[in-house]
Amino acid sequence: MTEIIDQTTPTPVLRLEDIVKTFPGVRALDGVSLTILPGEVHALMGENGAGKSTLMKVLGGIHQPDEGQIIVAEQPVVMSGPLDAKAKGIVFIHQELSLADELSVAENIYLGELPHKRFGLVDWAELEAKTNAILEKLKVGFNAKTRVGDLSIANQQMVEIARALTVDAKAVIFDEPTASLTDAEKVVLFEVISDLQEQGVGIAYISHRMEEIFKITDRISVLRDGQYQGTVNTADTNEENVTQMMIGRKLDLSRNEAHHELGEVALEVRGLSCGSLFEDVNFEVRRGEVVGFYGLVGAGRTEIAETLFGLRNPTSGSIFLDGAEVAITSPHDAIERGISLVPEDRKGQGLVLGMNCRDNMTLPQVDDLKAGPFVADGAEIAIFDQYRDKLDIRTPGWKQLVGNLSGGNQQKIVIGKWLSMRPNVLIVDEPTRGIDVGSKAEIHNLLRDLAAQGYAVIVISSEMPEVLHVADRIVAMYSGRIMRTFTSEEVTEENLIAAISGLNTEKVA
Amino acid sequence: MQVGKLSKYLAGGAIWGFIVLELIFFSVAGEFFSVSDKAFMDADNMLLLLKQSAPIGIIAMGMTIVMVNGNIDLSVGAIYAICAIILLDSMTWTMFAGLGNWVIPVAWCLALLTGLVLGAINGLIVWKTGVDAFIVTLGSMLGYRGLVFMYNGEQPTSHLNWTLVDFAEAQFLGLHTATWFLLVVTVAIWFLMNRTVHGRNAYAIGNNREAAVNAGIRVGPHMMINFMIIGFLAALSAVVFYSESGSVNPNDGQLYELWVITAVVLGGTKLTGGAGSIVSTFGGVIAIQLLRKGLAHIGADTSTVNLVIGLILIAVLFLDRQLNVKGKEELKV
Ligand SMILES: Nc1ncnc2c1ncn2[C@@H]1O[C@H](COP(=O)(O)OP(=O)(O)OP(=O)(O)O)[C@@H](O)[C@H]1O
Ligand SMILES: [Mg+2]
Numbered sequence: 097m098t099e100i101i102d103q104t105t106p107t108p109v110l111r112l113e114d115i116v117k118t119f120p121g122v123r124a125l126d127g128v129s130l131t132i133l134p135g136e137v138h139a140l141m142g143e144n145g146a147g148k149s150t151l152m153k154v155l156g157g158i159h160q161p162d163e164g165q166i167i168v169a170e171q172p173v174v175m176s177g178p179l180d181a182k183a184k185g186i187v188f189i190h191q192e193l194s195l196a197d198e199l200s201v202a203e204n205i206y207l208g209e210l211p212h213k214r215f216g217l218v219d220w221a222e223l224e225a226k227t228n229a230i231l232e233k234l235k236v237g238f239n240a241k242t243r244v245g246d247l248s249i250a251n252q253q254m255v256e257i258a259r260a261l262t263v264d265a266k267a268v269i270f271d272e273p274t275a276s277l278t279d280a281e282k283v284v285l286f287e288v289i290s291d292l293q294e295q296g297v298g299i300a301y302i303s304h305r306m307e308e309i310f311k312i313t314d315r316i317s318v319l320r321d322g323q324y325q326g327t328v329n330t331a332d333t334n335e336e337n338v339t340q341m342m343i344g345r346k347l348d349l350s351r352n353e354a355h356h357e358l359g360e361v362a363l364e365v366r367g368l369s370c371g372s373l374f375e376d377v378n379f380e381v382r383r384g385e386v387v388g389f390y391g392l393v394g395a396g397r398t399e400i401a402e403t404l405f406g407l408r409n410p411t412s413g414s415i416f417l418d419g420a421e422v423a424i425t426s427p428h429d430a431i432e433r434g435i436s437l438v439p440e441d442r443k444g445q446g447l448v449l450g451m452n453c454r455d456n457m458t459l460p461q462v463d464d465l466k467a468g469p470f471v472a473d474g475a476e477i478a479i480f481d482q483y484r485d486k487l488d489i490r491t492p493g494w495k496q497l498v499g500n501l502s503g504g505n506q507q508k509i510v511i512g513k514w515l516s517m518r519p520n521v522l523i524v525d526e527p528t529r530g531i532d533v534g535s536k537a538e539i540h541n542l543l544r545d546l547a548a549q550g551y552a553v554i555v556i557s558s559e560m561p562e563v564l565h566v567a568d569r570i571v572a573m574y575s576g577r578i579m580r581t582f583t584s585e586e587v588t589e590e591n592l593i594a595a596i597s598g599l600n601t602e603k604v605a
Numbered sequence: 606m607q608v609g610k611l612s613k614y615l616a617g618g619a620i621w622g623f624i625v626l627e628l629i630f631f632s633v634a635g636e637f638f639s640v641s642d643k644a645f646m647d648a649d650n651m652l653l654l655l656k657q658s659a660p661i662g663i664i665a666m667g668m669t670i671v672m673v674n675g676n677i678d679l680s681v682g683a684i685y686a687i688c689a690i691i692l693l694d695s696m697t698w699t700m701f702a703g704l705g706n707w708v709i710p711v712a713w714c715l716a717l718l719t720g721l722v723l724g725a726i727n728g729l730i731v732w733k734t735g736v737d738a739f740i741v742t743l744g745s746m747l748g749y750r751g752l753v754f755m756y757n758g759e760q761p762t763s764h765l766n767w768t769l770v771d772f773a774e775a776q777f778l779g780l781h782t783a784t785w786f787l788l789v790v791t792v793a794i795w796f797l798m799n800r801t802v803h804g805r806n807a808y809a810i811g812n813n814r815e816a817a818v819n820a821g822i823r824v825g826p827h828m829m830i831n832f833m834i835i836g837f838l839a840a841l842s843a844v845v846f847y848s849e850s851g852s853v854n855p856n857d858g859q860l861y862e863l864w865v866i867t868a869v870v871l872g873g874t875k876l877t878g879g880a881g882s883i884v885s886t887f888g889g890v891i892a893i894q895l896l897r898k899g900l901a902h903i904g905a906d907t908s909t910v911n912l913v914i915g916l917i918l919i920a921v922l923f924l925d926r927q928l929n930v931k932g933k934e935e936l937k938v
Contacts, residue, residue, distance in 0.1 A: 158819065177821055178818075178819055178820060178821040179820075179821030180821075182821065188819075190819060193816075194813070194815065194816040194819045194820070195813065195816055196808065196809040196812035196813045196816050196817065196879065197812065197813070198808060198812045198879045198880045199805070199808055199809055199812060203805055203809070207809055207816065207817070207820035207822070208806075208817070208820030208821040208822045209820075209821070210802050210805055210806075212801075212802050215801070216801045216802045216803055217800055217801055217802075218800060218801060218802055218805060
């Protein structure tokens, strides 16, 4: 399938023609074509595992295509590796952070091509000057010498993005750049993109967030199961059509409102503080209730979750489960007491990338699945199958290494892992980061279903539509403190934003 | 912020604090237990200590870069022994008979070249097969040691060249030849790791290999170069030591890999790669030598020394871990 371009369009900066790429057991790309024009933002959409990242990795020289051609400025080329791709003007901002966290910001931005003088001596002055120029454009609050490991995830993402500005790029690929950015940083990113656009750079943009796609892109190409579904002008289409192209059916986005009675208070927190991370936190969660925690990144939400899960020791305050005060000193404790945490950083905290799907999913409960001294294989596979179906996890089989799954499917494995523990209190931290619209709706429904079944659910999210959609009550946090708690009736976008920015809340209250 | 800075400073400088503690302890304890009437901190004693640190210290510098790179080299002790044999034996070869004292630089070059080649073999295998460096160098440790025994059986290899001995025993500006070698190597490797592209890439590879590959860094060649560096330094260490002693036993250099790794780890280099500093490794080397010498000074025997060093290694790493965990509690910017 090739796409037809009329005569008036300018010469494309690059074209991909009939790309085929297979991995053992998966045909990740099956004859995909894509044309990127100068100065356009071209969205690439598709479900988790559709092949978006793979296509971009082929373009970025990380994978070699089995079939098909890459054409840059009307010349067929072979991308022998990432540096080669960069030399040809193609910059790739990775979906998963690809940083060395012991090194400085500057060294990471210029990783693989540190400016140097004779004898391979690094030219520190030049490195710093160039980096600072880029950082200034990005309006970030750190400098060239900061150690990347000391940055928040969002700022680390900004370091990745800074790489796009190091060369005279012809095309820049952004693979889910906003997955961990806050709203303020997104604005900066979009400015960067529009600057690049004005310079005639072609941009490939992968995201699962519809509102972004419709805000900044010019055209949308859709992949489904490795197959090219077509390209449309963003102006001529709408969310519904794109979703239909992506998943091949209509999506029911209505909220599961099946009314159920709220039960007893399952979790209560009184005066909980942890150093400078958060202070005097009070809230409760009933059985059957979904409580959303909304706030800017760094507001202390994740830290509260980690404290409840025994990863941090609170400096003061108390935690009650089913009315009884408990001390949770380790994750083991927390699991025993029926608390599960789906962490925000799936790669670092949620998964053993070198282990297969099944083993990852049953990891916290292998102890309980024993048949005699051995692990019961059959029981493990049964659990895996159940949650694979429930969450629609795309993998050739349980034997696949988790590291080889697409980003979204990795996230689903983590969620499945903790759901399979059948916890009393389920805490999910950014549950739909990097998840496609279809599965996102499924996960939202699932969370509400779980609540209906009597679980107490806490959802931490930086996406306002998400908290508004799933939560019965919303706790707004700012700088380590709870500013206000909203019921779903009283909440509006305005008063929620006011609360999380630390603005005077009296007025809205 | 304050707390974080302090703990970071402590974590980085822990080894120097430890050295100061050792000095104080042995000076005081020496007053009571020492068999000699000399003070522990006597200048000659300290100069000797530096000299004695050189064989382990020179190799430790290479080990730091290899470990920062995410690898390890267990074969250094065996390489050390082979190079020592080459050094001493080659001076007796008939083909060099006419060279007079010019045989010395020739023997040195031969020994150093041998180290370079043996290191390159390690590096090439790690690069081309993708097998873990631990396994590869475990194999080459056994293999290279086998070569040592094949050379001369259980017999020591000896040759004394007095010019060479004079050179090795010389003192320049108060410091012994061996100390000078240690200092020059330390500075050179520090420079390599902190100022060159190769060094920075080695950090990146050890820290996050996938990110390095994604950035187009060619991982294999960098690793091979580092194995050549450590091979070369193992040879240099042998050259420095045996120029003076003039006799190699086939078991010489055994357990050197462990002493070297202990020094490097004490200095704070991560076993998983990506972090470590040459200056701290230097501290680690001195700390171990102080401990060995200090314990001997107060009359402890070798087995006690080993026990104490083992305990201290674990204690220091535990402390380091505690300090680093504290640092994590900070809110990230
Ligand atoms: N290195 C690999 N080995 C084996 N299979 C792979 C590998 N990389 C990707 N795949 C498979 O190829 C398919 C496409 O994956 P890809 O990462 O391109 O998806 P994606 O569209 O980017 O999804 P997401 O939105 O979740 O990021 C998936 O089925 C994935 O499991
Ligand atoms: Mg992807």
